[in-house]
Amino acid sequence: MTRMAATRDGYGQALLELADNAKVVVLEADLGKSTKSLHFRKAHPERTVSCGIGEQNMLLVGAGLAASGYIPFASTFAIFTERAFEQMRNGVARPNLAVHLCGSHGGTHTGTDGSSAQSIEDLAVFRTLPNVTVLHPCDDVSTRILTKQLAETGSPSYMRTARNKTPVLYDDVKEGTIQIGKGIELQTGSDVAIIACGVLVSEALKAADSLRNDGIEATVIDMHTIKPLDGKLIDRLVERCGALVTAEDHSVIGGLGSAVAEYLVENSLAPLEMVGVRDRFGESGQADEMLEIMNLSAPYIAKAAKKVCSRKE
């Protein structure tokens, strides 16, 4: 039976494992119980800074710490990281200070809290910032591994995690096989390539299963790093499949789909269909219900795959 877990738990675990590095500090904005930085706080209160409900201050306290040789990991809900966007832009990204910002509860999958808590634009806004690496892992194992790698990059990052549980894909993987900037090929097929991130990676795998029944062989990619985008991988997918689908619990404006589209028009053209949030806000609902009403679940990915196949020359 597939283990189920939330990516935010992988983040919390990674912080604990990073604690051996005395330069790692954790910043909280009253959501440590939710983002899972609380485990670090309990174990290392002296290296945890409560910033209260003040995200703007938190980002720049992080910048001051990073400028003083520390490696700060700051977290809040994805939606509230956006409140500190200009702090991230001017105070963190511009001087290239290695502050690692984690936005949990990203996407409509966040569920019953409703649209105010469902960030659908975080990947887009942080992707625009020079120097910033943007990640959106799909399970707790890869989140743990990638978070630990961030501590070594020396440049700032934004990582989105999710509130709710999804199937774990990497329980048996060796740490070194997951690397920032390298998409992971989960399944190989030559008719269409589905490039997914976050909670839609497991949906993409389900879609690939249903496509197989219809005689369509799909490659499935976990594109956990939105920026820098793994362009070499996309080149190979275009060559192999000649048609691509992106899938993300995020607006189609500016996220993974946009990043892939930008790459395609400048490099190797192939038809692309984007599964994502179509310029609208969500509402309260269970995670699986949200994927349905926002047209993000496996059947919608499969439908997009068939459509893009029909667009091939």
Added chain:
Amino acid sequence: MLSKSITELEEIARKCRIEIVKMVYRAQAGHPGGSLSEIDLIAALYATRMRVRPSEPQWDDRDRFILSKGHASPGMYAVLAEMGFISHEDLKSYRVLGGVCQGHVDMKWCPGVDFSAGSLGMGLSFGMGCAVAARLDGSDRRAFVMIGDGEMQEGSVWEAAMAAAHHELGNLKVILDRNRIQNDDFCEEQMRMFDIPSKWRAFGWNVKEIDGHNMQEVMDGLDFLEAPENCNGPSILIAHTIKGGGISYMENNPAFHGAAPNDEQFKQAMIELGEVEA
């Protein structure tokens, strides 16, 4: 504390004022008003208090100075040149492509600058981060942050004020350049701020008010910031200053928040500052 007489400090500040006006005149752009209001404070701070090494600007255990009102960069550049972090020749690069003296102070461009400014309401939070880092390091280095009065209209200043007091950051020292003018007009017209000392006291800060152009009071104020009894938490020195202070036609004139003098005005400024004879 480095020893400097009041007269010596006043002379340093006078030379810095000359450089400020020259920088803004050459660039025909920039912010002379806030540079002139802050200059006595920054000059005295660097000349007598800051534990820094101009030949080793990235020395780990240096005190930090964060000019949060980063548009008033000519004032800081003039002091950095006076201290030897940069040359007086470098001052000619103010607002010039590729120059170390960027329009707003920038830690990636200019030796001796610890914070990339340009967006108000950010420096105090950054200074808090530096102060937390010093505490974690077990170091007695301090973070000095200069903010403007208009800047206090940014809500994030108060997030930082609350957090710094909560964490009892006695190594965080703020100097408020209370020059009463912001970009568009007098602060009182843009956004009344009522009882500023009481606001900071209510947030848990040690507070002292001084005349920011009286060098003896400036030194007393810096003593206050450093006094052991005021290191139980963050402290703020509210320095009452005159926007454009030292140049008659700029004083208390909102037009010179962000405007350069013309040829005639430049000559007059140099005469008033004793750089050339009338």
